[in-house]
Amino acid sequence: MNMFGRTAKRGLDGYPEDSWLALSGIQHFAFCPRQWALIHIEQQWTENYLTMAGLLEHERAHDYQASEKRGDVLILRNLRVFSRGLGVSGDCDVVEFRADASGVSLAGREGLWRPYPVEYKHGKPKTNDADRMQLCAEAMCLEEMLACDIEEGALFYQRTKHRESVRFDDGLRGKVRKAYESMHNLMAKGYTPKAHKTKACNACSLKEVCLPELDRTESVSEYIRAHVDEGKQ
Known part of the structure; x- marks a missing residue:
């Protein structure tokens, strides 16, 4: 335990809740570890036109009251998820649950459903994996919570109005685990990279x-x- 009240030690049951990180922070970390530390360790944040545009778009996606069912697809917005193994918690913009005989059961719903996470992003597809890592982290949380396997999800970019399918392969999952391990260690030390x-x-x-x-x-x-x-x- 350190001055931030956190620990980077993970036991057999995962990270203790008082050390959980913000799930979405992985997008900041993948873009720039220093940016992530300034926001999540030093609690510093300023807005520019890009962050404001992204915030407004996420507010629309996070309207939980707009959750709906379209045929064989149940659409849930602003779904809270967590993972003890990764030591994170956060919200999914949208999770589409598609009727599937090999899916999972949901409380209060008949039938079986296969989860398909969708993350909304400002701008256009990026060349780096920052957005893909965040989406994969959401899938890994859902897998842990629902005891299922999720092979893919999608990123929706406002500028292109197009979905990009993302496969959650071993390579991408490895990047997610490694990133969160580094983030936990930096948080435990209270260290901001140069x-x-x-x-x-x-x-x-x-x-x-x-x-x-x-x-x-x-x-x-x-x-x-x-x-x-x-x-x-």
Whole structure:
């Protein structure tokens, strides 16, 4: 246990609840471990037009009252999930339960159902696995809770209005487990990784908090002195 009241130790029954992380944090971590730490360890957050657009889109997807049944598909929104094995909890944007003889039973519902998670994202498909890892983590939570296997889900991008199917293969699952293990260790230590400036920093809402420019300067004092001199010109 540390000053954050958390522990990274996982027992036979998984991580204790007081050390569970936000499931969606894996998307931040896969994009930039420092960004994740600034948000989830240091509790720092600022908005830009990208984060606001994404928030509004998720509010629409998370309207639980809009849950519905369409033929053989039961659509649940804002479904709370967790995994003791991964040590995380969070919400799924949408989980489609499709009638299937080899599916699982659901409380209050007749028949058997096969879960199919769908995550809504702003913008367009990315070249990295950040979004796919978050979706896979949601599937792994559902598998643990429902005692079932989930082979695939989908990402829906607002800009393209298109679903991207995602297969939850061993490689992607391994990335999810490794990422959460690293996140638990950083949280337990209360450690924020150092900044490493990339092109992606320009679109980050935490750019002014992170100060990635410091990674290329010899010292903080020189960075401050340079900016003070600029103001005098």
